Amino acid sequence: MNKEAIFLKLKEILVDIKGDVNVSYDTALIADGILDSLEVINYLTQIEDTYSLSISLDQLAELKLGIINNMIDYIVNNSQ
Amino acid sequence: MQNQNFIVTGASSGIGFTISQHLLQLGASVVGIGRNEEKLLSIKNSYSNFNFVIKDLSDELDSLPDLIDLIVKDFGKIDGMVLCAGIQDTIPIGSLKYEKAKKLFDINYFSNLMLIKGFSKKRNHNIGASIVIISSITSSVGLPGISNYSASKAALVGLSKSLAVELSRENIRINCVSPGHIKTDLLANDKHLGNDFLSKIEHRYPLGLGTTDDIANIVEFLLSDKSKWITGSNIIIDGGLSINF
Ligand SMILES: NC(=O)c1ccc[n+]([C@@H]2O[C@H](COP(=O)([O-])OP(=O)(O)OC[C@H]3O[C@@H](n4cnc5c(N)ncnc54)[C@H](OP(=O)(O)O)[C@@H]3O)[C@@H](O)[C@H]2O)c1
Numbered sequence: 001m002n003k004e005a006i007f008l009k010l011k012e013i014l015v016d017i018k019g020d021v022n023v024s025y026d027t028a029l030i031a032d033g034i035l036d037s038l039e040v041i042n043y044l045t046q047i048e049d050t051y052s053l054s055i056s057l058d059q060l061a062e063l064k065l066g067i068i069n070n071m072i073d074y075i076v077n078n079s080q
Numbered sequence: 081m082q083n084q085n086f087i088v089t090g091a092s093s094g095i096g097f098t099i100s101q102h103l104l105q106l107g108a109s110v111v112g113i114g115r116n117e118e119k120l121l122s123i124k125n126s127y128s129n130f131n132f133v134i135k136d137l138s139d140e141l142d143s144l145p146d147l148i149d150l151i152v153k154d155f156g157k158i159d160g161m162v163l164c165a166g167i168q169d170t171i172p173i174g175s176l177k178y179e180k181a182k183k184l185f186d187i188n189y190f191s192n193l194m195l196i197k198g199f200s201k202k203r204n205h206n207i208g209a210s211i212v213i214i215s216s217i218t219s220s221v222g223l224p225g226i227s228n229y230s231a232s233k234a235a236l237v238g239l240s241k242s243l244a245v246e247l248s249r250e251n252i253r254i255n256c257v258s259p260g261h262i263k264t265d266l267l268a269n270d271k272h273l274g275n276d277f278l279s280k281i282e283h284r285y286p287l288g289l290g291t292t293d294d295i296a297n298i299v300e301f302l303l304s305d306k307s308k309w310i311t312g313s314n315i316i317i318d319g320g321l322s323i324n325f
Contacts, residue, residue, distance in 0.1 A: 016174065038172050041225055058274055
């Protein structure tokens, strides 16, 4: 799976949720205060639906999936 | 309640399990409905007056009135039914999909409607029968991310009020119980809540979080003759959450 394409898709999801948003591979969506708690769930659910995978809130914290690069790796390794 | 016959949906876990236990310990017979055969079998092993039917309540909803017919055929007329099966899914409106939303409504709302249809047949219930529906405090206070769940629970309150009048001529009472948060698998299975969810919200409960026994006690009362003049009510049992400023 192409990392660049996943990055663009994640950006598209974030624009849906936040309006215009400036993110890079290193952006930490939660630690940097970009997404609040409800927006995080919105982001996760849209990723789950797009890539047919399941991510719990606890996994998000444990695997630091709030960092865009980590989420991209997670999608590459887990999507069906 | 000794020797009376009850149906409990969601008997395999959490609130429904504790309600079943209360009724069984009072000497009543209970037919539990659920999907988890292992859990239902373990209740059966502890109580000879417990029987169960394996059924996915999101499947073939039109057949649910017939399921009540079959239960009555096997175990006799019913004195009361507790509609407890339910699921919760935290999904903000921005990512809600119709199919998922509909499935939740099938389990939380439509299955109950169809089970009550079966129960309401004259040949299926005894005189003075009582139905208790487990709604939720989220049917009347706003919690973000669970709009569809809250709507399904509010629908049950509306349903019970209309049916309380309609079924009064059948001598059936019907009431809702709306609990606040209780530690059960419902919250653990909602993967978007996180395992620290309850500790984060506990401070909002003046009396602290409740237990499944707190809910079973009120359900027991509503099934009994002690509540014979109560119908169409929605009893909020939330440790003071909804009146806390
Ligand atoms: N816990 C709370 O904080 C809380 C607060 C307010 C209201 N409630 C309500 O209380 C009720 C009981 O919840 P709980 O907290 O005891 O949760 P729980 O421990 O997860 O129990 C849910 C029950 O519903 C059954 N169920 C779920 N989907 C089903 C399906 N498709 N077909 C048949 N049975 C199904 C499950 O049985 P199987 O797994 O065997 O299928 C299980 O017995 C629910 O309606 C819930 O909305 C709970």
